[in-house]
Structure formats: structure tokens, C-alpha cells
Amino acid sequence: MDIPTRVETTPAQIQEAAAILRRGGVVAFPTETVYGLGADARQETAVRRVFAIKGRPADHPLIVHLASAEGLRDWAQAVPEAAWVLAERFWPGPLTLVLPRAAHVLDAVTGGQTSVALRVPAHPLALALIRAAGPLVAPSANRFGRLSPTCAEHVKAELGKALDLILDGGPCRIGVESTILSLLDDTPRILRPGVITPEAIETVLGRPVAMHGSRVRAPGTLSAHYAPRTPLVLLLAQEVPQQTAEWVAQGWRVAVLGCGEPAGRWPAGVQRLALPDRPAEYACGLYASLRALDAAGVDLILVEEPPLDPAWLAVQDRLRRAAATFSKKGSS
Numbered sequence: 001m002d003i004p005t006r007v008e009t010t011p012a013q014i015q016e017a018a019a020i021l022r023r024g025g026v027v028a029f030p031t032e033t034v035y036g037l038g039a040d041a042r043q044e045t046a047v048r049r050v051f052a053i054k055g056r057p058a059d060h061p062l063i064v065h066l067a068s069a070e071g072l073r074d075w076a077q078a079v080p081e082a083a084w085v086l087a088e089r090f091w092p093g094p095l096t097l098v099l100p101r102a103a104h105v106l107d108a109v110t111g112g113q114t115s116v117a118l119r120v121p122a123h124p125l126a127l128a129l130i131r132a133a134g135p136l137v138a139p140s141a142n143r144f145g146r147l148s149p150t151c152a153e154h155v156k157a158e159l160g161k162a163l164d165l166i167l168d169g170g171p172c173r174i175g176v177e178s179t180i181l182s183l184l185d186d187t188p189r190i191l192r193p194g195v196i197t198p199e200a201i202e203t204v205l206g207r208p209v210a211m212h213g214s215r216v217r218a219p220g221t222l223s224a225h226y227a228p229r230t231p232l233v234l235l236l237a238q239e240v241p242q243q244t245a246e247w248v249a250q251g252w253r254v255a256v257l258g259c260g261e262p263a264g265r266w267p268a269g270v271q272r273l274a275l276p277d278r279p280a281e282y283a284c285g286l287y288a289s290l291r292a293l294d295a296a297g298v299d300l301i302l303v304e305e306p307p308l309d310p311a312w313l314a315v316q317d318r319l320r321r322a323a324a325t326f327s328k329k330g331s332s
């Protein structure tokens, strides 16, 4: 079966997608970060279908996508002042807030936790769809543990047959998933870094923000996550030419993901794909590049490590998780 996609989405097509969602269907749609796998957040069967399509364990919670910050009143049991302040500054946008859940929120959505993750995405198609269909759960539209999709073709290739519709909004502007911030404790805590940095949040709130280390489950914080199928090794840029030569000499087919201009000389026949050495542009191309290298039929992807600078936090986080798969295999 060929799955329909909608490239230039008209109001009538949004209505069609909303009707599918109201009937309990699953519709992939673009957000500014990555593509999401949308289902009506109030229909248990639809939410369970999303877990089944992703192959995601049922106790890993989903983000509820709202049309505006007003939705906080319906979905969170108590809304701290910090949530309103952050929503005012960053929504619509790539920030997810974890708050105590309202009583009606399905266990299927929260994985049985007493909290719920909420965000208002900054993509006109996503907002139009949520306005028409109501709040949507939307995990990244990939199989569990794999790379998030940043264009409709990625979704179609990986999950197309299982979906009722894919709305095509072109490539995602940001390219890595939203920053997740827990407001459950006195100190706000980043559970997943994204393009909205801890510093930006601290500036808006006027108080410190903690990183990770939460007691709350967040599958995005598993080490092996956001991974290509091909083993991936993260190396200092200056180590890459020699390492490449050594692997190639041992008969491995190697591809390199560079950051900026190449340092040193390249062994013949090694594919080197480079992303800009600017964090926003790098993030935007990261998943598409890893997918391309995954499809290139190599045995190993060597990645030149980007700068260890706070502006690179989200990119560093995703690269480390992608590399974790290989070190595990390599050490066992």
C-alpha cells in the first residue's frame, strides 16, 4: 500500500487529517524539531497504537502537544509560575515542560507516572492540526531507539506502511528534539538538552537550573538511543585521519562525519560528509547525515567531535548516545 503524503497542505487536508485523528488514527506531522507520530491524546486505543508502531515500551511516557499555553490548565494539575513564564518566553517552541498531571490524563500517555510532559510546537502545520484535532501525543516518528526523522521521506521509509497519513511540511528547521525541563521539584531540571539551553532558561527564570540525574524515567536518557544501525565512533577531529587509515587498512569500509573543514589528508575511497561548524546548522543536518551514512553501506562511521562548548550541548548529547551503541557492542 502506498501511504498518502500531503506536500502542500491545504485547510481541507488539515481537516481530513484531523478527522483521521478523531477516529483514532495515527498521522505523522512536522514540528520545528523533528517529525512526530500524532494521535489523539485522549483516546487510549490511539495512544496504544503509537506505542505499537514505534515498538516502544509502554512505560516510556509521551509528550502531549498543545495549541497554546492555555492548555496547561487542562493538562497539568498545578501550574507553577515558572511554567507560565517559560511558556510566555519560549512557546510556541522547542521546550517541553514536565508538570504534575491532571487527573484525566491517561496512564497510557504518562506511562503511569504522576507527571505529564507538555509542549506547544512552533510549526504552522502542527499548530493547525492540533487546533483542528485537539491535543496530540507525538513521539518522534521513528522506531524506538533509532534516529528521529527530520523530513517526511524519513518517516515514510521507516514507518510509512503503518500510518494513516503523513503530512509533509518539508525539512525540520531545528533538527534535534525539544529541551525537556522538569518543574516537579524546587529546582528546575533539564532531562534532555535541546536548542533552548540551560543558560537561556536560567536567564528567564532568574534562578539556577540542574542537569539530568532525575529520578524520573526518560527513555531519551538511555545511553543507546538516537542511533544509526552502523556502529559509530566519536573521535577528536585531529585523530580522525589516522584512525580512518588504520580501520581502512584492516579492511573496514569507513565513512566520516566531519565538523567544518577537514583536518589532514584522507585515504582514497573514504566518504567524508561534513556539517557546518556552527551548532544550529550542525544540529539541523545531523540526523539526515547519519541516515545518509547509514544507507551508504559502510561498516563504521567515524565522527569528528564538535567543540565542547555549551552551545553544542544538544549535539554532543545526541552524538554520545549514538556512539554508546558501538562501545557496548565493542566491549561485550
Ligand code: TXA
Binding pocket: 031, 033, 034, 035, 036, 037, 060, 061, 062, 063, 094, 096, 098, 110, 113, 115, 116, 117, 121, 138, 139, 140, 141, 176, 177, 178, 180, 191, 192, 216, 217, 218, 219, 220, 221
Ligand atoms: O521535539 C520533540 O520533543 C519531539 C517532537 C515530535 O515534538 N518529540 C519527541 O518525543 O522527541 P519522544 O517521545 O521521542 O521523546 C519524548 C521524551 C522521552 O524521552 C520521554 O521519556 C520524555 O519525553 N517524557 C515524556 N513524558 C515524561 C514525563 N512525564 N517525565 C519525564 N520525561 C517524560
Ligand code: MG
Binding pocket: 139, 140, 148
Ligand atoms: Mg524519540
